[in-house]
Amino acid sequence: MSRIQFREVGVSVPVWGERGQQHHKQLLSGITADLTERRIAIIGANGSGKSTLLRLLNGLASATSGQLLVDGIDPAKDPKAIRQKVGFIFTDPLSQLVMSTPADDLELSLRKRLKDRKQRRQRALEILDERGLGRVADQSIYDLSGGERQLVSMATVLAVEPDVVVADEPTTLLDLRNRLRVGEALMDLDQQLVVATHDLDLAARADRALVIEAGRCVFDGSPDAAIDHYRQLMHTPAPR
Template sequence: MSKLSTGIELVSASVRLGGRVVLDGLNLRLTEARIGILGRNGSGKTTFLRLIAGLIAADAGTVRVDGVDPFKDRKAALAALGILFQNPDHQILFPTVEEELAFGLAQQGLPQAEALGRARAALVSEGRAHWATAPVSTLSQGQRHYLCLLSVLLMQPRTILLDEPLAGLDLPTQARLARRFAALPQRLVTITHDPAVLADADRVLWLEAGRVVADGPPAQVLPAFTAEMARIGARDADADLAG
């Protein structure tokens, strides 16, 4: 990991959406190489990702990634952070593979011709030179996911945020991506509701109702989370929602 990466710091960070507190006074310093953010639907995980990515601003408190505010300084955020969304179709903007790969590099200031050249070189190194002019629409779900990852890696961020990175993929594709993630030098922050994905993390934070209810190694946090989800699942779901 780059020595320039000082980590992610939140000080009394809160976010309100639609008048509701979604993240509530978070105080965190995240410096580990492999960090998991765990929680059930509605716990605030996705809002947390959007906050540290600089896609939204905190309503109170501060957020710093490698010492800069990712919401106010978008150029610095591009060097510090990359994001791999759960659904690649929410990330892909361009009709061909090479155009999609070149976009992030152009955002970082490279001339278009150089950005395209780097995109093609990356495809060659990955054994996928024939993808360059292929329409993105011809790629499978797993291939589009891979394209998004390659696009992020070309920008060489120091931290990569992974939003449910293996959800909806078949088992071989999951295995291939998991191996690729494990080999990356960047800090990875993985957002998920699946505790199995975080078994090899250095640190796991369990979010519930916008607050951290557990923070520690996976061997400590994952069994507690699994037990609580089993307890909640044993209750009547409709009654739980009504309450």
């Protein structure tokens, strides 16, 4: 498994007030953790900072304080290397799928690895078959179910053979059947998985879970204990 090291990581962004004054909003503060487990869940309320934390892992966001390393690579300093190592699955697969069909999207992901077009097409179809998606290879992305789109999205990430898969609330937009299907596919991955989720059943299957609240890690431990902590937190009135 890869080693993901957060050392007092913080993220702040500039915001402007009504009169044009600029100040900074803190999205993450003091995140410290050494993540080496195979399955890691990140749970927390909307706006807590989960997505920002995940985006740091493959350079979609940058820390403004502290240090983050993935197997010794700083994502902000070497985005090319980190995106070969860390694949990112978005909440909405339509944010990720840019071609008209699943096969075309897979071919796009394989373009750097396979220069020959026929080989690329053959490998794209093989990957879709391996994930139970061969029958939709040439269908329009817009004709697929939400679960099928998310599985295709996952396949495009896996095509480049990353060491780590990061998934940002991958089951949020899905019905129960597809949520279970996508969750099972995530848990079956050979790669290390870091998943932010509101699906507490999915989080419970992880090896470790972090609870993020107001940009801070307020609990880090076993999934069952983390979920209990999160439930208690959600029953506590938010500060005014």
